[in-house]
Amino acid sequence: MRKRLSMLCLLKISLSEIKKTMLKFDNVTKRYPETGDVLRNISFHLRHGEIAFLTGHSGAGKSTLLKLIAVMERCSRGIILLDGENLSGAKEYQIPFLRRKMGFIYQDYKLLQDRTVFDNVALPLVIAGFGHQEITRRVRAALDKVGLSGKEKKYPMALSGGEQQRVGIARAVVNKPPIIIADEPTGNLDPELAADIMRLFESFQQVGVTVLIASHDISLIAQMNHRVLKLDHGQLVSG
Amino acid sequence: MKRINRRHQTQEVKQPRYAKPARQDAQRTTTAGGNFVDKLKAYRDLHAHALFSSLGRLVASPFNSVMTIAVLSIAISLASGFYLVLANLQQLTENLETSAQISLFLKDEVSETHAKQLADSIRQNPGIQSVKLITKEQALAEFKTYSGFGSAITVLKTNPLPIVIQVLPKDTLEDTRGLEDLLQSFQQSVEVDSAQLDMKWVERLQSIMAVSQCAATLLNLMLGFAVLFIAGNTIRLELQSRHEEVVIAKLVGATRAFIQRPFLYTGFWIGFISGVVAWFIVTVMMLILRQPVENLSGLYGGNFHLLFFGFGETLELIAISSALGVLGSWAVLMYQLQHTKPA
Ligand SMILES: Nc1ncnc2c1ncn2[C@@H]1O[C@H](COP(=O)(O)OP(=O)(O)O)[C@@H](O)[C@H]1O
Numbered sequence: 073m074r075k076r077l078s079m080l081c082l083l084k085i086s087l088s089e090i091k092k093t094m095l096k097f098d099n100v101t102k103r104y105p106e107t108g109d110v111l112r113n114i115s116f117h118l119r120h121g122e123i124a125f126l127t128g129h130s131g132a133g134k135s136t137l138l139k140l141i142a143v144m145e146r147c148s149r150g151i152i153l154l155d156g157e158n159l160s161g162a163k164e165y166q167i168p169f170l171r172r173k174m175g176f177i178y179q180d181y182k183l184l185q186d187r188t189v190f191d192n193v194a195l196p197l198v199i200a201g202f203g204h205q206e207i208t209r210r211v212r213a214a215l216d217k218v219g220l221s222g223k224e225k226k227y228p229m230a231l232s233g234g235e236q237q238r239v240g241i242a243r244a245v246v247n248k249p250p251i252i253i254a255d256e257p258t259g260n261l262d263p264e265l266a267a268d269i270m271r272l273f274e275s276f277q278q279v280g281v282t283v284l285i286a287s288h289d290i291s292l293i294a295q296m297n298h299r300v301l302k303l304d305h306g307q308l309v310s311g
Numbered sequence: 312m313k314r315i316n317r318r319h320q321t322q323e324v325k326q327p328r329y330a331k332p333a334r335q336d337a338q339r340t341t342t343a344g345g346n347f348v349d350k351l352k353a354y355r356d357l358h359a360h361a362l363f364s365s366l367g368r369l370v371a372s373p374f375n376s377v378m379t380i381a382v383l384s385i386a387i388s389l390a391s392g393f394y395l396v397l398a399n400l401q402q403l404t405e406n407l408e409t410s411a412q413i414s415l416f417l418k419d420e421v422s423e424t425h426a427k428q429l430a431d432s433i434r435q436n437p438g439i440q441s442v443k444l445i446t447k448e449q450a451l452a453e454f455k456t457y458s459g460f461g462s463a464i465t466v467l468k469t470n471p472l473p474i475v476i477q478v479l480p481k482d483t484l485e486d487t488r489g490l491e492d493l494l495q496s497f498q499q500s501v502e503v504d505s506a507q508l509d510m511k512w513v514e515r516l517q518s519i520m521a522v523s524q525c526a527a528t529l530l531n532l533m534l535g536f537a538v539l540f541i542a543g544n545t546i547r548l549e550l551q552s553r554h555e556e557v558v559i560a561k562l563v564g565a566t567r568a569f570i571q572r573p574f575l576y577t578g579f580w581i582g583f584i585s586g587v588v589a590w591f592i593v594t595v596m597m598l599i600l601r602q603p604v605e606n607l608s609g610l611y612g613g614n615f616h617l618l619f620f621g622f623g624e625t626l627e628l629i630a631i632s633s634a635l636g637v638l639g640s641w642a643v644l645m646y647q648l649q650h651t652k653p654a
């Protein structure tokens with residue numbers, strides 16, 4: 073009887089644990105036919121509102137791990153949960169709706185060069201079917217947050233690297249996703265701008281957003297004093 | 312209103328509610344301002360935007376668009392041109408059908424007075440509606456004016472043309488058996504060299520028409536497929552040149568439907584514009600043909616008028632070409648987007 077009760081308690085705890093977990097990797101392996109196991113038995117989780125770095129040498133598998141979260145690639149084994157929803161087993165028609173819950177930021181910004189800053193940032197909202205007024209309001213707010221208000225009508229080409237990355241960040245947060253994922257967001261920026269961008273991510277974390285940043289910039293990571301997940305040849309060695 | 316807005320914004324920045332999952336967030340907006348009607352409006356705007364931006368894109372790369380539309384409108388005008396020519400020929404054979412007339416070519420030695428007597432005697436037959444005698448001179452004169460060989464014929468010493476008696480049977484004789492019997496009796500008379508039922512010629516023409524109609528249907532089917540493939544290929548190239556845009560849209564949560572929409576509208580515009588251009592091409596061709604055809608029609612003493620596209624046919628033409636444009640694009644998108652990474 074007592075044993076039963078304690079089991080129930082355990083179950084309850086683990087349920088609430090799942091509830092608090094934003095992102096969970098459970099024994100995830102990714103194998104490419106050409107290169108073999110790129111990620112091996114990865115297990116970790118991020119709680120709601122947590123900020124963490126994903127680090128490791130070039131080719132360690134950081135980008136691959138993030139691609140699994142974006143469902144750009146499917147894992148070969150294991151389970152990935154995002155806010156309790158199964159990413160690894162998602163059906164194709166579900167993928168767009170799962171992606172709307174994440175804000176992705178890339179090293180090469182991935183902006184549409186023939187669209188204005190406003191249109192670039194508005195894209196996720198247009199896709200999600202928001203009305204015109206709501207879009208305008210939210211895009212303004214997002215650009216304001218990244219310090220780019222007044223540049224709505226400019227084209228990405230006319231902006232500096234740091235500014236373009238801010239446009240990318242504004243686009244990632246405009247839909248108010250509960251998690252932001254960045255792949256080498258400061259890779260193309262000088263240290264000062266990189267520190268600025270990092271502070272921006274911290275400010276998102278402070279309002280409750282979960283943040284995962286892949287970076288091989290060890291000195292920058294050391295400055296920040298946050299949780300670090302370290303990959304080495306496809307295996308998680310710390311975190 | 313202003314106050315509400317400000318409250319909204321502070322809440323956004325300061326409160327940890329920001330961390331709420333996206334779906335709940337969208338719901339909150341729904342109750343706050345964006346109701347169902349707003350969503351519907353946004354959806355309509357999306358379509359309107361796709362409709363006009365795809366047209367804008369076509370205009371922005373005029374060389375490619377002009378090439379595609381030129382090829383498509385030539386294919387479509389070939390198909391619709393055939394259709395129209397056949398419709399005209401159909402009308403011609405329908406006119407001919409009403410005159411099941413027998414021509415009696417008399418032997419050379421038969422004199423004109425004898426021929427007149429023969430014509431009169433035929434006229435007595437109760438099954439005959441009218442009889443017309445064409446003398447050698449009349450035949451020659453007619454031939455001179457209409458054939459264009461006028462000067463060549465004056466060179467001839469003797470008139471090579473026979474006397475012809477044209478017999479128009481009464482409608483009661485329209486059935487083939489009666490006509491055949493009549494023809495038999497004419498053929499047996501001594502003055503007649505040969506008797507020809509023009510009906511035979513009409514029948515032959517009609518069966519030729521049936522064959523050409525069948526051939527034209529097949530041809531139009533092929534041209535339809537050509538249009539489908541050309542439109543599809545254009546969309547494939549367009550998709551290739553906008554690959555990055557497609558990938559980015561996918562990464563920020565675009566559904567297949569959202570990505571397809573502008574391309575489908577591009578397909579629609581290509582088909583629509585090509586249909587309109589094809590209509591103009593065929594109409595201009597018919598205008599050019601009108602005078603010669605009317606001359607030809609005069610030659611046969613017919614009251615033949617060239618048929619152009621009617622209102623319904625014009626709509627049909629444009630609807631079919633637009634549909635083919637959309638269909639070709641849709642088929643390519645189905646295939647290509649299935650094979651575009653990421654999913
Ligand atoms: N699409 C792919 N097909 C095959 N191998 C790949 C593919 N993408 C990445 N890899 C391999 O996976 C390993 C990890 O790559 P990546 O995740 O990009 O590393 P990182 O981002 O840490 O530098 C590399 O050895 C790379 O060659």
Ligand SMILES: [Mg+2]
Pocket residue numbers: 134135136255256
């Ligand atoms: Mg990488």
